[in-house]
Amino acid sequence: MINIIANYLHQLLLHMPLICGTYISVSLLKVPDLSLESAYTCGALFASALLPMLPLPLPLQLIVLICVSLASGALVGLLSSSCTMFLRIPHLLSSIITIGIYHGLYQLLVGSYVATTSYANPLACLQLSPYYPEMGCLLFMQGILLVVLYMIFKTQLGYCFVTYGNNASFFDHFSISKRYVFIMGICIANSLAGLSGYLFAQSTGFAEMNMGIGKVLLCITALILSKTIIPIKKPISLMVPIYAGLLFFALQQLLLLIGFNLRYFTMIQALVVLVIMAFRQRNAQPSDSLGV
Amino acid sequence: MKGLLLRAISFSFNKTQTPFFNDLSTSFERDALHFIMGKNGVGKTTLFRILGGNYPADSMIAGTICIDDTCYDLTDARNKQQLKTRVQLVTQNPKDMTIGCLTVEENMQMASLGHLPKFAPLPSAKPLYDIQKQYGISPLMRVDDLSGGQRQVLAILMALQRHCSIVLLDEPTAALDDKNSALVLACIKEIVSKGIIVLFITHDKELARLYDGNATCRQITSDENGTRCISS
Numbered sequence: 001m002i003n004i005i006a007n008y009l010h011q012l013l014l015h016m017p018l019i020c021g022t023y024i025s026v027s028l029l030k031v032p033d034l035s036l037e038s039a040y041t042c043g044a045l046f047a048s049a050l051l052p053m054l055p056l057p058l059p060l061q062l063i064v065l066i067c068v069s070l071a072s073g074a075l076v077g078l079l080s081s082s083c084t085m086f087l088r089i090p091h092l093l094s095s096i097i098t099i100g101i102y103h104g105l106y107q108l109l110v111g112s113y114v115a116t117t118s119y120a121n122p123l124a125c126l127q128l129s130p131y132y133p134e135m136g137c138l139l140f141m142q143g144i145l146l147v148v149l150y151m152i153f154k155t156q157l158g159y160c161f162v163t164y165g166n167n168a169s170f171f172d173h174f175s176i177s178k179r180y181v182f183i184m185g186i187c188i189a190n191s192l193a194g195l196s197g198y199l200f201a202q203s204t205g206f207a208e209m210n211m212g213i214g215k216v217l218l219c220i221t222a223l224i225l226s227k228t229i230i231p232i233k234k235p236i237s238l239m240v241p242i243y244a245g246l247l248f249f250a251l252q253q254l255l256l257l258i259g260f261n262l263r264y265f266t267m268i269q270a271l272v273v274l275v276i277m278a279f280r281q282r283n284a285q286p287s288d289s290l291g292v
Numbered sequence: 293m294k295g296l297l298l299r300a301i302s303f304s305f306n307k308t309q310t311p312f313f314n315d316l317s318t319s320f321e322r323d324a325l326h327f328i329m330g331k332n333g334v335g336k337t338t339l340f341r342i343l344g345g346n347y348p349a350d351s352m353i354a355g356t357i358c359i360d361d362t363c364y365d366l367t368d369a370r371n372k373q374q375l376k377t378r379v380q381l382v383t384q385n386p387k388d389m390t391i392g393c394l395t396v397e398e399n400m401q402m403a404s405l406g407h408l409p410k411f412a413p414l415p416s417a418k419p420l421y422d423i424q425k426q427y428g429i430s431p432l433m434r435v436d437d438l439s440g441g442q443r444q445v446l447a448i449l450m451a452l453q454r455h456c457s458i459v460l461l462d463e464p465t466a467a468l469d470d471k472n473s474a475l476v477l478a479c480i481k482e483i484v485s486k487g488i489i490v491l492f493i494t495h496d497k498e499l500a501r502l503y504d505g506n507a508t509c510r511q512i513t514s515d516e517n518g519t520r521c522i523s524s
Contacts, residue, residue: 152411154413155409155410155411155412155413155414156405156409156410156411156412156413156414156415157409157410157411159394159398159401159402159409159414160402160405160409162391162393162394163391163394163402166391166392166393166394167387167388167390167391167392169388169389170388170389170390170391170402173381173383173388173389174389174402174403174405174450174454175376175377175407175454176405176406176407176408176409177407177408180407180408180409181409235393235394
């Protein structure tokens with residue numbers, strides 16, 4: 001039982017930045033942002049590739065790698081959001097273009113696969129238990145992350161993220177830079193995805209070019225589940241991604257417990273989204289906002 | 293002169309077109325509401341775009357706009373931004389200018405944000421009026437829960453958060469019933485009494501009669517060449 005709980009917590013902590021990032025991008029766009037998948041891979045590959053080049057004590061190494069993964073993710077966001085804002089390309093197409101460009105960059109700069117198993121794990125620098133060496137560090141990091149995000153959501157920019165999704169023309173009327181709000185939001189969201197990618201790669205011992213595929217579906221499923229089961233009226237609340245993570249990985253562990261083969265889990269996620277959206281449509285609830 | 297003065301304004305949408313406005317000069321004093329009337333397509337909204345510095349970049353424009361003692365030469369592109377800060381447009385649909393999922397107070401605070409929002413708390417809203425007492429709008433109400441008139445009043449009050457000198461109202465009561473129109477007119481009377489220049493586009497002549505404050509009615513017409521003029 002402890003193993004199940006530890007595994008649940010571990011998966012939740014690895015994915016929490018990604019879910020928070022998706023929450024921000026959905027608040028902005030009202031539709032999922034595909035470039036998050038590229039940011040996730042980018043953070044994982046670049047930080048993993050840098051690991052052997054850092055002859056530093058583990059805590060310092062971890063701080064540098066976190067910064068690198070956040071910056072890598074933010075660069076992906078910068079490219080996709082700049083294409084949308086400056087070239088006036090629809091964001092879906094901008095994301096597809098971004099994925100294509102970064103696909104080439106990965107192979108050019110770091111290769112399609114990076115293994116980290118032969119190096120000391122920086123995530124084990126704050127051990128609470130020898131059985132779960134990464135748990136202490138992950139808990140500490142996520143604590144800081146949630147406090148920072150809580151503060152961001154209370155700022156002018158946090159409110160602007162909600163406003164952008166709700167009524168983007170507001171910014172034109174009040175001479176507020178729409179470009180700045182959009183680019184900042186997408187960069188923050190993608191940097192969080194980059195961090196999550198690095199944490200996952202460090203934990204599994206490798207990063208590879210296709211590891212981001214399906215991650216947006218995972219997060220959208222989690223967020224829609226959260227908003228359906230525990231509706232929160234506040235326009236932007238940190239509790240939404242927290243509940244999303246808790247519910248999603250609880251469902252995953254439950255399916256594992258009853259002997260479900262996780263190879264079909266992506267299909268289950270898609271079906272969950274499909275059923276909830278169909279139900280919303282039948283009850284004439286607005287579906288453009290994905291309920292998020 | 294204290295008020296808004298338009299001096300020799302000439303405007304056409306592009307180089308080849310006949311002038312839309314040709315040597316247009318008129319003035320709008322403070323302490324009165326100025327109704328702007330005219331047929332559809334006659335140029336009421338175009339006039340508002342010129343006043344608000346929102347004319348297209350490829351248009352041909354000349355003339356001067358003076359607000360109190362400050363004059364803006366329209367041939368100087370830098371003055372476009374200056375006009376945008378001094379003139380605030382309120383559209384027919386208040387949903388364009390308000391954020392439904394936030395509260396009234398949060399909307400007022402959002403309206404006073406700078407060009408680049410910061411990682412800092414929302415600024416305090418300018419305490420303009422007792423909106424709860426005068427218009428029955430609680431600052432803690434969600435904007436989606438307001439009536440159409442209340443939402444339009446909120447949009448006007450949000451425009452005033454920008455420290456503007458002129459408010460342009462583009463048919464703000466067109467979609468409202470009599471009760472809500474009266475609420476909006478009461479709000480407009482209040483801001484006119486504070487010395488803000490208010491121009492109000494409407495097709496409804498009754499509305500000008502309903503307004504119980506000092507008001508003028510201006511008619512925009514088009515001559516046989518398509519050039520517009522405005523009655524004084």
